[in-house]
Amino acid sequence: MQPGHAVLxxxxxxxxxLTGSMAGLASxxxxxxxxxxxxxxxAANVTNTVALLANTVGTAAGTQRELEGQGPRLIGLSAVAALGGLAGAWLLLKTPSSTFEWIVPMLIALGATLLLLRDPLRRWAGHHTMSAPMLGGSVxxxxxxxxxxGAAAxxxxxxxxxxAAREPLPVTNAVKSVVLGASNLSAATIYAVTAPVNWAAAGVLSxxxxxxxxxxxxxxxxxxxRPLRVAIAVAAIGLAVSLWWRAAR
Incomplete structure (x- = not known):
């Protein structure tokens, strides 16, 4: 690997x-x-999934105070997310590369939109209750x-x-990182033995x-x-447009 690539x-x-732990848009x-x-x-996607496991480790280490007392909740949600991660990995391995390149910009744009609309969604949630089955299905x-x-998940x-919960944002953010990490872990396990993971790049990125x-x-x-969230969402939309343009060429 070239030194310049390693630095990048x-x-x-x-x-x-930073973006993953602060706004949920690591990729x-x-x-x-x-x-x-x-x-x-x-190859970039599966390598990214493997490398992002380091995000879970780092965030868990940096959010011990927010995660205190969340053990039972984390175990249940993480198990559900891990099953979803296995299904997602299977889908990726069955998806043609050309189809993947068209889908990705739409997924990133969707994530950016939801990031911008998060406050209205939370206000709406104040008048609604998400049941346990609905939460499990969504996770x-x-x-x-x-x-x-991984991007925008x-x-x-x-x-x-x-x-699903009325709690401070830092607590929700910490729980999100651990639960999503379970999905990444199960998918990364599949990719490690069946997909073209670039281990050198994954190690440096991690x-x-x-x-x-x-x-x-x-x-x-x-x-x-709020300003950080808006800035990340705008950047995500720019990335989606860039990737769409690349796929269309």
């Missing part, structure tokens, strides 16, 4: 760790970084999405958890992810959340 991947990992930084060093979309579907393509998970996700929760507690 570390920076992409730090960005992924906004890591997936383009992998594409920029010459990886094909499918399973997002797990499928996360196993198929955190946004979806954050929105669903925000609808170093940056670990650093970014460890410091991200501390920033969540201190900086204004």
């Amino acid at each position: 991947l570390v920076l992409g990992g730090v960005g992924a760790g 906004l930084a890591s997936y383009p970084a992998l594409l920029s060093v010459g990886m094909a979309p499918i 399973f579907l997002i797990g499928i999405y996360g196993g198929y393509f 955190g946004v979806l998970m954050l929105a669903v958890l925000a609808l 170093v940056g992810c670990l650093v970014g996700s460890w410091i991200g929760p501390a920033l969540v507690r201190r900086i204004p959340e």
